Amino acid sequence: MNEQYRATPQMPLPSGFGPQTTAKEALGGRDLSGKTAIVTGGYSGIGLETTRVLAEAGATVIVPARTPEKARASVADIPRVELEELDLMEPASIDAFAQRFLASGRPLDILVNNAGIMAAPLVRDERGYESQFATNHLGHFQLTARLWPALKQSGDARVVSVSSAGIRFGGVDFDDPSFERQEYEKYRAYGQSKTANALFAVALDKRGQEHGVRAFSVHPGRIMTDLARFMSDDELRAMGMLDEQGRRVATTPAGYKTIEQGAATSVWCAANAQLDGKGGVYCLDADIAELMPEFDLQGVAQVLTGVLPHAIDPGLAERLWQLSEDMTGVTFRTS
Incomplete structure (x- = not known):
């Protein structure tokens, strides 16, 4: 592990961007010609917009899917999209x-671990692991590990x-972690997997810096996508995504982002020059997020405008x- 690691402060730059910034704007005009990217889940929602912006900037984008x-x-x-x-x-x-x-021999310049599931009923994979943790974190952990030689080969990867x-x-x-000895709670399982995504970036960045590989975690914001497919109508109505007649609302509800805005922070972290030489931070609204004080989980209704300490704790990152x-x-x- 890199003992000379220099941690990037968890505080806004500020970048000059914000909640309304689109993914194309967040790219900062960077030319990605000759670069290779992989975007998991890059065929729908914010993943699709991430794929589009990276590809239109010149990158070749590999989009893996269960059914290509x-x-x-x-x-x-x-342009320049390969399905796998x-x-x-x-x-x-x-x-x-x-x-x-x-086997293709290509370096990997950008890996966006975007695919995920949310609030799913209890399902276990073939190893017996809870599906949200298995899909959102463990699958991406293994994927990144297997692709590590190509990330190192880049010498300037994110x-x-x-x-x-x-x-x-x-x-x-x-x-x-797999709810084998406790009652399953779908939102707690989701929160565990999303905290794991953030902690993974902390530990990976510490190991990757000396090899030119930097890691980031991203909160895209609230967006209306298929990620909510497991949620009930009552849950969707409470979130403002359905009207009283159970119909999907036609316009973006207050407090939500468009798909183009939701992909902005992923693209910013993947390619914007403002993050050159930085890493290991949790980002929001195309900037490094503010560190907020931890709060009791009974206060989950509290608006989260930054990152909580348990999601970027280096000790917890090593345990994970x-x-x-x-x-x-x-x-x-x-x-």
């Missing part, structure tokens, strides 16, 4: 995808983990790294 044929229509009008097969719930699928990419304000629902339960290696059986050697 279903994703083909979504990316048909975007990947299921983040299946370790063998992750390894096969990574092996195919490494790894972006898409977290969320769900960190407010709680941290990682190191004793029972070890837990992730133990759970996946992947020894993630970065040296």
Whole structure:
């Protein structure tokens, strides 16, 4: 591990951007010609917009999907997109995808770990692991580990983990991450996985800096996407996404972002020159987020306008790294 690591302060730059910034604006005019990116879940929602902006800036973008044929229509009008097969719930699928990419001999300049599920009912993968933690964190942990040689080959790579304000629902339960000995709570499970996304960026950046690999985590903001597909009508109505007749609202509700705005922070972290030489931070509204005081989880209704300490704690990040290696059986050697 890099003992000379220089941590980037968890405080706004400020970048000059904000909640209304679009992904194209957040790119900062950077030319990505000759660069190679992978965007998981890059065929829908903010992932699709992330793919579009990176590709239109000149990058070749690989978009992995469980069923590439279903994703083909979504990316048909975007240049330099390659569709691949990947299921983040299946370790063998992750390894096969990574092996195919490494066999191409290409360096990997940008990895956006964007795919995820939210508030899902209790489902377990073939190892018995809870699906939100398995998909949102463990799958991306293994994917990043397998792609590490290509990230190092770049010499100037960025790894972006898409977290969320769900960190407010709680941290990682190191004793029972798969809800084997406690009652399952879908939002706590979601919060655990999103906290893990943020902690992963902290630990990865510490290991990657000396190899020219920097890592960031991102809160995109509130956006109306298919991520909410597991939520009930009552939950969607409470969030302002359905009207009283149960119909999807036609306009973006107050406090929500458009898809173009929601992808802005992912693109900013993936490519904007303002973050050159920086890493390991949680970002929001195309800037480094403000560090907020921890609050009791009974206060989950509180508006989260920054990042909470438990999501960027270096000690917890190291504990998660070890837990992730133990759970996946992947020894993630970065040296």
